[in-house]
Amino acid sequence: MSDRAKTLLLHGGVLVLLFALQFVLPAYHHGNLARIMVLASFAIGYNVMFGYAGLLSLGHALFFAAGMYGLGLAVAHGGADPVSGLLAGIAAALAVSVAVGLLALRTSGVAFMIVTLMFAQVGYLAVLYFGTYTRGDEGIVLQQAQRVLWGIDLTQPGARYFAALLLFAVCLLATLGLVRAPFGKVLIAIRENEERARMLGYDVFRYKLAAVVISGVLSGLAGAVYGLLFGFVGATFASVQYSIFPLLWVLLGGAGTVLGPFVGTLFMFYLIDLSSAVTSAYMLVAGVALVLLTLFAPQGLVGEIRNRIWRWLP
Amino acid sequence: MTLLSTRGLSKSFAGLQAVHEVDFDLPKGEVRALIGPNGAGKTTFVGLLCGRIAPSSGQVFFDGRDISHLPAHKRIGLGMAYTFQITSVFGRLSLFENVALAARRRVQGTAAVRAEVMGALAKVGLAGAAERAAGDLSYGHQRLLEIAMGLAQAPRLLILDEPTQGLSDAEITGFKALIRELSATTTILLIEHNMSVVMEVADQVTVLNFGEILAEGTPEEMHANAQVQAAYLGTG
Numbered sequence: 356m357s358d359r360a361k362t363l364l365l366h367g368g369v370l371v372l373l374f375a376l377q378f379v380l381p382a383y384h385h386g387n388l389a390r391i392m393v394l395a396s397f398a399i400g401y402n403v404m405f406g407y408a409g410l411l412s413l414g415h416a417l418f419f420a421a422g423m424y425g426l427g428l429a430v431a432h433g434g435a436d437p438v439s440g441l442l443a444g445i446a447a448a449l450a451v452s453v454a455v456g457l458l459a460l461r462t463s464g465v466a467f468m469i470v471t472l473m474f475a476q477v478g479y480l481a482v483l484y485f486g487t488y489t490r491g492d493e494g495i496v497l498q499q500a501q502r503v504l505w506g507i508d509l510t511q512p513g514a515r516y517f518a519a520l521l522l523f524a525v526c527l528l529a530t531l532g533l534v535r536a537p538f539g540k541v542l543i544a545i546r547e548n549e550e551r552a553r554m555l556g557y558d559v560f561r562y563k564l565a566a567v568v569i570s571g572v573l574s575g576l577a578g579a580v581y582g583l584l585f586g587f588v589g590a591t592f593a594s595v596q597y598s599i600f601p602l603l604w605v606l607l608g609g610a611g612t613v614l615g616p617f618v619g620t621l622f623m624f625y626l627i628d629l630s631s632a633v634t635s636a637y638m639l640v641a642g643v644a645l646v647l648l649t650l651f652a653p654q655g656l657v658g659e660i661r662n663r664i665w666r667w668l669p
Numbered sequence: 670m671t672l673l674s675t676r677g678l679s680k681s682f683a684g685l686q687a688v689h690e691v692d693f694d695l696p697k698g699e700v701r702a703l704i705g706p707n708g709a710g711k712t713t714f715v716g717l718l719c720g721r722i723a724p725s726s727g728q729v730f731f732d733g734r735d736i737s738h739l740p741a742h743k744r745i746g747l748g749m750a751y752t753f754q755i756t757s758v759f760g761r762l763s764l765f766e767n768v769a770l771a772a773r774r775r776v777q778g779t780a781a782v783r784a785e786v787m788g789a790l791a792k793v794g795l796a797g798a799a800e801r802a803a804g805d806l807s808y809g810h811q812r813l814l815e816i817a818m819g820l821a822q823a824p825r826l827l828i829l830d831e832p833t834q835g836l837s838d839a840e841i842t843g844f845k846a847l848i849r850e851l852s853a854t855t856t857i858l859l860i861e862h863n864m865s866v867v868m869e870v871a872d873q874v875t876v877l878n879f880g881e882i883l884a885e886g887t888p889e890e891m892h893a894n895a896q897v898q899a900a901y902l903g904t905g
């Protein structure tokens with residue numbers, strides 16, 4: 356079997372499995388998995404920049420929140436329907452990521468991390484400052500009537516799961532196509548050796564900007580869908596916590612692998628979920644597990660599988 | 670006809686004049702060797718040509734056009750290719766992918782890229798190792814990979830910075846044949862310490878010393894030049 360066939364089979368298989376799971380999972384895990392697929396889409400967006408282009412952002416909450424508030428404000432204050440709301444979310448994430456990219460990409464390394472962190476902090480403070488519209492920490496709750504898309508009620512678990520799966524499938528297949536295309540190979544080349552990529556004639560800045568925008572738009576789309584599916588748009592999602600989460604998910608699952616973000620999100624979600632059922636010191640359990648993984652699987656779960664077994668994994 | 674020239678090209682690093690007021694002309698189709706003792710400014714000079722290093726002053730012309738203000742990737746786009754003195758391959762990527770990255774700027778489509786890549790790898794004798802990671806190669810073979818990446822760009826001007834360093838005698842013989850074959854279609858600027866390579870493949874030689882052009886002429890003339898000898902012996 357060719358690498359291409361194996362790749363399609365594996366990733367298609369994961370999507371089919373996720374589709375089938377909704378019919379067998381108990382309600383609790385069914386709800387969890389819907390949430391995980393949306394958060395994994397956020398992680399997939401993060402991975403485009405960090406895993407493939409090698410740009411470590413500490414401010415991705417900004418993009419997630421841009422999409423979420425783009426949708427939330429349009430629906431709550433503009434009376435937009437969900438489709439227009441999603442488009443507003445995407446537009447907001449697009450605008451923010453172009454602006455952040457143009458400015459932050461003037462720096463690199465640690466300075467880039469700090470600049471993205473600062474931009475996200477500005478976003479968080481802006482959410483609090485404009486509390487009249489955003490309702491700050493309390494957040495905007497979207498009513499059931501505002502969450503009906505083409506006659507489908509997205510507050511229903513079945514519809515919600517399906518919508519989450521659809522988003523996840525789009526993000527997964529988009530990145531799969533991206534990294535197998537020449538464009539993705541150039542991002543990898545820039546990650547591996549920026550100077551060499553430049554001296555092969557690639558406009559490194561343009562490629563990096565494209566990576567930031569794709570990453571920002573996917574993250575924003577995930578944020579908008581999250582708001583729509585779970586009906587809540589709050590300042591927490593703009594806080595530094597939501598900048599750190601995608602980094603952790605991607606590191607755990609495997610940076611620079613297409614499936615890694617999902618595996619990492621799933622793993623960490625259940626790690627916290629299960630340990631919190633056993634002990635109140637669940638963050639300690641999670642922390643220890645993270646340290647162990649970092650020591651023994653530094654490439655992340657999927658990264659290690661690629662190193663040891665399936666070398667063809669994209 | 671002149672393909673590349675410089676006027677008053679200079680570069681200083683914190684007071685050190687690495688390249689000083691160099692006027693240089695390279696006719697189309699020529700194989701030019703650039704020689705000079707360690708620290709003469711050879712690598713800095715070619716870095717100024719392809720835009721890797723910003724000059725302190727002076728101009729670079731390529732194909733009659735002033736390219737002094739073009740960024741590196743645009744100069745490469747005009748048909749320059751540059752191979753690094755300190756090998757700079759994509760260590761974790763396969764040889765195939767290393768060369769494909771060079772080829773894809775010129776050709777598109779899986780089959781066409783594959784043909785270009787395998788052709789370039791075959792020319793340097795690495796076709797059999799196409800799927801290996803570049804970082805696993807010996808130093809000499811990484812240098813050959815660098816050359817293959819240059820070839821895959823089918824450049825109008827190929828700049829090679831000490832390509833034979835670390836190669837075996839047999840590989841050097843192969844390299845000389847490759848340059849002769851390539852010289853029919855490509856202008857080549859070659860920084861080289863190995864005098865047998867210079868004597869056998871270069872049409873003309875430029876000698877750089879302390880950032881300035883000390884002498885220019887045929888390999889035989891330079892070989893016999895007392896000033897050049899003195900520079901190499903460290904008394905110049």
Ligand SMILES: Nc1ncnc2c1ncn2[C@@H]1O[C@H](COP(=O)(O)OP(=O)(O)OP(=O)(O)O)[C@@H](O)[C@H]1O
Nearest residue numbers: 682685687705706707708709710711712713714754
């Ligand atoms: N980035 C830099 N910063 C400071 N000094 C530099 C830098 N690059 C080169 N130099 C200095 O400029 C001078 C010329 O260096 P260059 O590398 O161009 O010489 P070279 O002729 O290529 O030598 P070699 O034969 O050893 O490769 C040297 O004195 C070197 O130390």
Ligand SMILES: [Mg+2]
Nearest residue numbers: 711712713754
């Ligand atoms: Mg040098």
